[in-house]
Amino acid sequence: MYAIPFHHLVVGLVTGTSTLACISSIVAWLSTYFSNGDRVRIYFDNAAYVSAIAAIPLMPIAVISGTLSMGNPGGDAMSYNKFLFTGLTTGFLLSLIVGRWRFGPNVWLDKRLGVLQGLCAIGALICVTILGSIGGKMSLGKSTMDLIPFWPQFNQSIVLNQWFSLFMFLLGIFAITITFRLGPEINQLSSSDD
Amino acid sequence: MRSRMFVISIVAVLLLAVQGTVANPGGNGDGDRDFNCAGSCHGDPSFNQQSSAEISINSSSESFAGTAYQFEVTISNSELSSNRLLGAFLLSSTNGNGDHPEDNGWNIIQDPNGGTSNYVESVVPSSGSINLVWILETPQESMSTELFVEIHHGASPNEMNRAFFGLSEPHQIEVIPVPENLPGFAADWSAPSYRTTGDTSPIILLTQNTTSVEVLWMLEGESQSHETLVELVEENKWLAHLPATMGDTVIIYQVKTSNQEFEIAQPWLTMGTKEPDFDGTLWGARMQGLASTLIILAIIVNLQAILQPQRYRGKMDHTSIVDPSTVTSPSNTQIHSNEYPDRLVKYDEYPDLLWDPVEEEWVKEPNLDDD
Structure with a gap:
């Protein structure tokens, strides 16, 4: 009974925090191209870091409340795509947080890492926009993407075999473990590392 | 006067509209x-x-x-x-x-x-x-x-x-009146309204009092009908092999049922085309979503490790392989110049040496010489 309003509430929070994280990250990255952008970079870096961390625990709550508020979750292409884009958004946001956590606030000052963080933010922003658009299309029949002259085919989806998805999931866990346990040592960047 | 003109105009417009x-x-x-x-x-x-x-x-x-x-x-x-x-x-x-x-x-x-x-x-x-x-x-x-x-x-x-x-x-x-052995469709048979796009499987026809079936088909808008292959599966059960349709194509077909006494041409039936049913599941969606999270994270964290600046510094720093005996002392002119001492870098690992990044060589610590 309360699943739908609760889902709307959580979706509002998760979309807001994710969008704030992405836009703040992009601004922090772009500020490095301006000679007097240090102060802006520090503000937006903090905003991005905090809002990205806030968005992560809200993601599974949004998925669970969405699953409870739908008749046949995952049973049609639109709701299936919601799961896929939630996964992609979470992946990009987690990458953003990990990068910021491991390299510190000066991650934006390094040319290569700054670009990588910026691309993660752009990827997450695109995925969040698509996610919100699919939700809007399902509940209201309208979406943000109606503004563009074509509607991407979200009523079709790439469905992998369930066992292949399980294999991919296990492969992902293995890859993450190898990366963190056996990967090179990471040190926080100082301002002279740029 | 003005209101009278207005009423006349309205009446004229209405009259003209009736004519049109x-x-x-x-x-x-x-x-x-x-x-x-x-x-x-x-x-x-x-x-x-x-x-x-x-x-x-x-x-x-x-x-x-x-x-x-x-x-x-x-x-x-x-x-x-x-x-x-x-x-x-x-x-x-x-x-x-x-x-x-x-x-x-x-x-x-x-x-x-x-x-x-x-x-x-x-x-x-x-x-x-x-x-x-x-x-x-x-x-x-x-x-x-x-x-x-x-x-x-x-x-x-x-x-x-x-x-x-x-x-x-x-x-x-x-x-x-209907004769007892009139050939026709079985009472419990209903014509399929749609078929999945690209589906080549035959449609099943259930009949009664029928010894022979002929099926004609054509696409909507066509005037020329074609005969299709019909197979007898068992008594009064037939398979009609209609061609597969794509997109929003509508196929219309007519079944002719006959026995020794009657030959009945049934009305033309219509069958549309629909997209295949979605075969995703909730657990499949969850698993695929989680897999994409982990794969994206693994790829980007690895890229971060590859692109980190320390990695390149490690490649360029050959301090450990320098033989201290080969290190030359700076010339007097170099020592007395203000620019030269500023550019020398001191490393804690080599207290008696300084690194000259311009000449890319190790030099002795001048203060040690003085002592």
């Missing part, structure tokens, strides 16, 4: 109507004119009570309005009321436009000829009955603003 809307040139839409639309312009002697169209009914004059009956009419007309619209009525009398076939025991299963009306509007192709088919259910009791077709249309040019009408000759139909 003789009959209904854009049509009235499909519906259930009696002969001559109960006194429409097409039925009014002061407005109407006899149509020169030829109305030809090509249907059986005998049918079994309570069975499907195909009523087919061909209308050839070279005299049409610019939008080529033609209205056609299927009537069971021409009294002006109670003319609907249902008033005489008939039931309309499907009209030529896919609905269940006795009046339909169609656009006549440039050939000037149109074929209209109503699928009817005959009256439940045996009787002798008749059906008519009436048409309404305009003309271009139409200087006198005439509303044209035409009426066919009555088509006599003898409704006779």
Whole structure:
């Protein structure tokens, strides 16, 4: 009974925090191209870091409340795509947080890492926009993407075999473990590392 | 004075509008109507004119009570309005009321436009000829009955603003009792409405009192029918191999059921095409979403490790392989210059050496020499 309003509430929070994280990250990255952008970079870096961390625990709550508020979750292409884009958004946001956590606030000052963080933010922003658009299309029949002259085919989806998805999931866990346990040592960047 | 002019203008506009809307040139839409639309312009002697169209009914004059009956009419007309619209009525009398076939025991299963009306509007192709088919259910009791077709249309040019009408000759139909061994569809069989796009599997036909089945098919809009392969699976169970359809194609097919005594051509049936059913599951979606999270994270964290600046510094720093005996002392001019000492870098690992990044060489710590 309360699943739908609760889902709307959580979706509002998760979309807001994710969008704030992405836009703040992009601004922090772009500020490095301006000679007097240090102060802006520090503000937006903090905003991005905090809002990205806030968005992560809200993601599974949004998925669970969405699953409870739908008749046949995952049973049609639109709701299936919601799961896929939630996964992609979470992946990009987690990458953003990990990068910021491991390299510190000066991650934006390094040319290569700054670009990588910026691309993660752009990827997450695109995925969040698509996610919100699919939700809007399902509940209201309208979406943000109606503004563009074509509607991407979200009523079709790439469905992998369930066992292949399980294999991919296990492969992902293995890859993450190898990366963190056996990967090179990471040190926080100082301002002279740029 | 001004208000009087306003009223006169309004009246003039209304009068002009009446002149411009003789009959209904854009049509009235499909519906259930009696002969001559109960006194429409097409039925009014002061407005109407006899149509020169030829109305030809090509249907059986005998049918079994309570069975499907195909009523087919061909209308050839070279005299049409610019939008080529033609209205056609299927009537069971021409009294002006109670003319609907249902008033005489008939039931309309499907009209030529896919609905269940006795009046339909169609656009006549440039050939000037149109074929209209109503699928009817005959009256439940045996009787002798008749059906008519009436048409309404305009003309271009139409200087006198005439509303044209035409009426066919009555088509006599003898409704006779159903014989016991009449071949037809089984009572529990229903025709499939849709088939999945690209599906080549045959459709199953269930019949009764049937020893032979023939199936004709054509795509919607085609006039030439094709015969398809029919297989007998078991008694009164048949497989008809209709070709696969794609997109929004509509296929229409007719089954002819026969035995030693009767050969019955069943009405044309329609089958649309739909997209395949979605085969995703909730757990599949969850697993695929989680997998994409982890894969994205693994790729980007690895990229971060590859692109980190320390990695490149490690490659460039060869301090550990330098032999201290090969290190040269800076020249006097270098030492006394202000620029030179500033550029030397001190490393804690080598307290008695300094790194000159310009010359890319190790030099002795000058202060140590002084001591």
